[in-house]
Amino acid sequence: MNFEHSEDRRMLADTLDRFVAEQYGFETRNAIAYGDVGMAPALWNQFAELGAIGALFPEADGGFGGAGFDVAVVFESLGRGLVVEPFLGALMVGRALVAAGTEAQKERIASLIDGSAIAALAHDEPGSHYELSRVATRALRNDGGWKLSGAKAVVVQGEHAQLLLVSARTGGEVDSEDGISLFLVPADAAGVVLRGMGRMDGGRVAEVTLNDVQVGADALLGAEGQGFATLELAQAWGLLALCAEALGAMEVAKRDTLEYLQTRKQFGVVIGSFQALQHRMADLLLEIEQSRSAVINAAAAMDADRSTRERALSAAKYTIGRIGTLVSEESIQMHGGIGMTWELPLSHYAKRLVMIDHQLGDEDHHLARFMALGRGA
Incomplete structure (x- = not known):
């Protein structure tokens, strides 16, 4: 098997490396990473213009890459520059939309690719200790759709996200793979409380509290209880x-x-x-x-x-x-x-x-x- 990168991937890596070296030098990076904001919106838009976000998604969904090696090329370049912009959230939320979204939900991918929207995965909870199936946050069905209650911890760049992908339990035991559902929640929805803090390695994270957050039926991503x-x-x-x-x-x-x-x-x-x-x-x-x-x-x-x-x-x-x-x-x-x-x-x-x-x-x-x-x- 040939593991050499294609010409397109080499060009992307060279472009990103050069941009990071010129615009994201060490002093600039630290000022961004340890500042009150924890990211640079202007640079985020420039990364999008370079195609760094689009490379994370398949052509069928508006990107121009989307393979494992495309993702690896982008993030290796980001690692060389210690970039703190919210690429990880865009990738994970975007790929969840690709995998399980309706046509209407998948339309959100375009705003992730062009950098106009920031998304974050709100899954980890206090005491979960990396177990993916351990979800205590609850979602109850009602006439208006769903009501979510619970707490999420260490949501990377959660303060800046317009869209949160929230895991919540609609059935099953607290550590069961069955009964987990995923919801697309606007970060400014009533009842969503964000408390931001700096990370020791730069950038910011947020604690997210969901106090009876009401979302519509169309917020459910994929089938109910089958989100794992x-x-x-x-x-x-x-x-x-x-x-x-x-x-x-x-x-x-x-x-x-x-x-x-x-x-x-x-x-x-x-x-x-x-x-x-x-x-x-x-x-x-x-x-x-x-x-x-x-x-x-x-x-x-x-x-x-x-x-x-x-x-x-x-x-x-x-x-x-x-x-x-x-x-x-x-x-x-x-x-x-x-x-x-x-x-x-x-x-x-x-x-x-x-x-x-x-x-x-x-x-x-x-x-x-x-x-x-x-x-x-």
Whole structure:
């Protein structure tokens, strides 16, 4: 199988890398990421104009890509620049619309692609501990449609979203895959309360409280009580995106560490000449290539059957979690004390790599999931 990117994908990667390098430099990025807003609307629109969002969706739905490798190319470039704009929400909500939306609901994809609307997945709840089927938020049918009550935690860029994709239970036990329904909820609907906060690695998240939020019957995405499969598929795209983003961040950490080893001197010689550091760096390079192989495998499996796809994704997320932590630790240690400073980009890449491990399930969760899927669970 040929894993080389097509000419179109290479051009997209080059365009994104150049744009990020020119418009999203380290100081600019930190001002955006740790500012009160936590994103830059003007840059978000420019990303859309470049086609970075459109590449995440199939042509049939208004995009011009949509394959696993298209998503991987985009997010690897975003990872190299530590971009905090709401790509992940657009991807996961958009792919849920592609999978289960009515024709009227799918019309929302166009506004995601052109950047005029921001969407966020509101699924995780306090105490859910990565279990996708654990949903306590409730949706009750009434004459006007549905009434939603519950709380969602750590909704990425939830403050800026006009559209929330909310998981709620319409039946079944709190941890059952059956009985989960998905709803498209306007963020400004009566009863929706958003409390924003900064993330330690940059950008912002929100706690979402749903106080008897009334939505119409047309807010239901897919069949009532059958939302788990759509939710799992949306998260699958998110997992691939995070793994590719981490790979991009690792590449920068590797590059900066190599440069440091080749310029920093002790005892009159560059420290890269020390055999112990050469061995450590060689091991790190091999581990990063292992990560790249895992991402390639996951991207290639996105069109496979569910079991193959989910095992490949959990294997990739486990690999990325383990190696991302290793890259962070080794890179900082080889830099010495300066590696921990705010002024050095490396410390921010290390934070992002560690935090990616905790998004959509950490390495322990995905190792257990990989094994369970292998047993047919």
